[in-house]
Amino acid sequence: MxxxxxxxxxxxxxxxxxxxxxxxxxxxxxxxxxxxxxxxxxxxxxxxxxxxxxxxxxxxxxxxxxxxxxxxxxxxxxxxxxxxxxxxxxxxxxxxxxxxxxxxxxxxxxxxxxxxxxxxxxxxxxxxxxxxxxxxxxxxxxxxxxxxGLSAEEATNQLLESLKETAKSDAMAFMQSTLEEAKLTAQQEAKKIVVNTIQRIGTEEAVENCVSVFNLESDDVKGRIIGREGRNIRALEAVTGVEIIVDDTPEAIILSCFDSVRREVARLSLHKLVTDGRIHPARIEEVVRKTEKQIEQEIVEIGKRTVIDLGIHGLHPELIKAVGRMKYRSSYGQNLLQHSREVAKLCGVMAAELGLNPKLAKRAGLLHDIGKVPNTENELETPHAILGMQWAEKFGEKPDVCNAIGAHHDEIEMKTLISPIVQVCDAISGARPGARRQVLDSYIQRLKDLEDIAFGFGGVQKAYAIQAGRELRVIVESEKVSDEKAAQLSFEISQKIQTDMTYPGQVKVTVIRETRSVNVAK
The missing domain is CATH 1.20.5 (Single alpha-helices involved in coiled-coils or other helix-helix interfaces)
Structure with missing residues (x-):
């Protein structure tokens, strides 16, 4: 609207x-x-x-x-x-x-x-x-x-001991059979092939530094060295701890061992045996003992020549012997005696330049690594600088020399001017191009550790690491170790190696028990 x-x-x-x-x-x-x-x-x-x-x-x-x-x-x-x-x-x-x-x-x-x-x-x-x-x-x-007539505790202990021995024996037999069965089938696995390949390559690398070649006039001598059913070569390997390789190499036998002293003993013994012509187990043991004494005398002569060349006087006979042993030791692939001589000369020159006593510096330089030549197995656990200082103190060396030996790796405090000179010269000698190879030293240490593990068991008389650490040959005392105990010992050593060490490939543990009966006709 x-x-x-x-x-x-x-x-x-x-x-x-x-x-x-x-x-x-x-x-x-x-x-x-x-x-x-x-x-x-x-x-x-x-x-x-x-x-x-x-x-x-x-x-x-x-x-x-x-x-x-x-x-x-x-x-x-x-x-x-x-x-x-x-x-x-x-x-x-x-x-x-x-x-x-x-x-x-x-x-x-x-x-x-x-x-x-x-x-x-x-x-x-x-x-x-x-x-x-x-x-x-x-x-x-x-x-x-x-x-x-027994208490409950005594009866229990007897029962436990009997059960323990029975169970241990049964377990060892079972584990041994299981291991044997595993060995038969393990070769079919690809992992084993790879491990064996790595192992062969490692052996070829180590052979160059751990073998000696023994030349022969003809290949006919090889058969005499091997002996009937190999008894001569087995006896030679057992008494020297050196692996003797007799192959198709013409007019030559290869001696393989990480310890150059053992290798030299085996080489000289073979030379005497081949020259003499009488090769049998008893003769082999006799020649090897004489050769070992000869090597000991040679070590003393080497020590005397070294201290005379360096102009060092009044050195204790035991220290002279330790200096001679350096010829057959190496440190990181560098010969220990050559290294010590080089350090001694460097110390003498440097001390003269600084207005210090060059003879005292040479003395300390020569002895600074004597701790790397231990006389007993127990000394292996002590650092070589401390061990060398203890030896020097024991055999009447001056405090300046002892302090220089013990302080060259800073294990103890430096108290004299000679100590830093020895440390510097040791570094100069070891650090120059081509002086050392870490691989060889670790390889030799691994072989020593293998032998030390074997010596840790009762009844072991000798132990040799052969075949570049792929086999550990253990010789036991027949009076203390039975055949059954020998098999058990082989297994226990292999288990100890497996748990305590790191290594490429496999390590074969061979325990040898030999019984000898000796009588003298008068």
Whole structure:
């Protein structure tokens, strides 16, 4: 109704303005007024009709919008009611499930309580029976002690010892058979092939530093050296600890051992045996003993020549012998005697330049590594600098020399000016290009460790690491070790090596037990 009124009012205003304008312009008021009234009436009628139509349209649109909103509202309400009903259903299901679980738990608790009561009853019965059994056991033990004349503890110890020996023997037999079976099948595994390949390569690298070649006039001598069924070569290897390799190399035999003293003894012994022509086990042992004495004398002569060449006087005979032994020792692949001579000369020159006593410096330089030539197995655990200092003190060397020996690796405090000179010269000699090779020294140390492990068992007389550390040959005393014990000893040594050492490939442990009967005819 408001829109229609506005339209009519606007139309009337326009009409009146138009009529007045026409009236003023043309002066025909009467005629124009009549015409204007007609037009105005027509316009008013049309405006009323249009207003009614617009009103009807708006009312219809409003009704349609109302119905549409009502339908959407009803749909939302229906969805919410549906969700509420589903939630109520789930809640009812959960409540039902919880109630069933509670009932089941209640039943289980009741069963558990019944079982606990039953267990307590059985435990009480068991304790009573155990008390009765203990009383019966004590009475029987007392009766047995009276019958046997032994206490319970003594009888238990005897039984345990017998069971222990039986179990140990059975376990050793079982483990030995298991190992034998594993050895038969292990060769088919790819890992063993790789390990063996690495092992062969390591052996080839070590051979260059640990072998000597013994030249022969003809290959016919090889058969005599081997002897009937190999008895000569076995005897020579057993008494010297050197592996003797007789192969297709023309007019030559290879002597393999990490210890150069053993290798030299074997070489000189072979030379004497071949020259003499008498080769048999008894003769071999005799020649080897004489050769060992000859090597000892040669060591003393080498020590004397060394101290004379360096102008060192008044050295104790035991220290002279230790200096001679250096010829047959190496440190990181560097010959120990050559290294010590070099350090002594360097110390003399450096001390002279600093205005110190060059003879005293030479003395300390020559003796600084004598701790690397131990006389007993127990001395291997002491650092070589401390051990050398102890020897020097024992054999009357001056405090300056002793301090220089003990402090050249900073094991003790330096107290004299000669000590840093010896340390510096030792570093110069060892660090120059080509002086040392770490690989050889670690390889030799590994072979020494192998032999030391064997000496840690009772009844072992000799132990030799051969074949570049792939085999450990152990000679035992027949009086202390039986055949059965020898097999057990071989297994125990192999297990000790396996747990205590790190090594490439495999180590074969061979225990040799030999019985000799000796009588003298007078």
């Amino acid at each position: 408001d829109t229609t009124t506005i339209i009519i009012a606007g139309a009337a205003g326009l009409l009146i303005g138009f009529i007045i304008a026409k009236f003023l312009e043309k002066g025909k008021a009467s005629k124009t007024l009549a015409t204007a009234k007609k037009d105005a009436a027509a316009l008013l009628k049309n405006a009323e009709v249009e207003g009614e139509n617009i009103k009807k349209d708006k009312i219809f649109q409003a009704k349609e919008k109302f119905l549409e909103l009502k339908a959407e509202h009803e749909k939302v309400i229906i969805n919410k009611e549906k969700k509420i009903s589903e939630s109520e259903k789930r809640t009812r299901d959960k409540e039902s499930q919880v109630s069933s679980e509670l009932a089941r738990n209640k039943k289980l608790n009741e069963q558990l309580e019944d079982k606990i009561k039953d267990f307590d009853h059985k435990l009480e019965v068991y304790e009573k029976k155990q008390t009765e059994v203990e009383k019966l056991h004590k009475s029987q033990v007392q009766q047995l002690e009276v019958i046997s």
